[in-house]
Amino acid sequence: MKKIILMLCFVAGITTLSKAQGGQRRTPEEQAKQLQTQLKLSDDQTSKITSIMQMQSTKMDSIRTAANGDRDVMRQGMMSVRQMMMPKIKAVLTADQSAAYDKMMAERMSRMQNGGGSGQK
Structure with missing residues (x-):
């Protein structure tokens, strides 16, 4: 009986943890x-x-599906989608907004390279 309760607690904990991690992705x-x-x-x-x-989110979802769990394939595909979308985003911005956007993206990359996560402050 103790083993069953322990196993249920373990499964509930793993489920909660995975949902918490998956909830970090924000909608467009x-x-x-x-x-x-x-x-x-x-x-x-x-x-x-x-x-x-x-559009970027749709493309990334299809990359996730096509990669079938291969993180390297996902990373390469997503990087190319981001590189294609950044000029489109910057075209909508004013010069000052574009400079601020570049600074934000540079800070985000720095945080990610230093082991940071979602880019939240």
């Missing part, structure tokens, strides 16, 4: 809203960036 709308706040975007800019991020 949430990402655009965050940029709107950080870069002081107009509603029109936010709408355009939301559309760009939705």
Whole structure:
């Protein structure tokens, strides 16, 4: 009986942990809203960036599916999608917003290289 209870607790803990980790991904709308706040975007800019991020999200979902768990394949595919989307996002921004966006992306990359996670402060 103790083994069954222990096993159920273990499974419940693993399930909770995996859901907590999976919940870190934000929707394209949430990402655009965050940029709107950080870069002081107009509603029109936010709408355009939301559309760009939705396309990016769709492409990344298909890469995840096609990679079938191969992290190297996923990483390469996602990097190329991000590199294609960044100029599209920057085209919507003013020069000042674009400079601030570049700085944010550089800080994010630095945090990720130093073992940081989701880019949240």
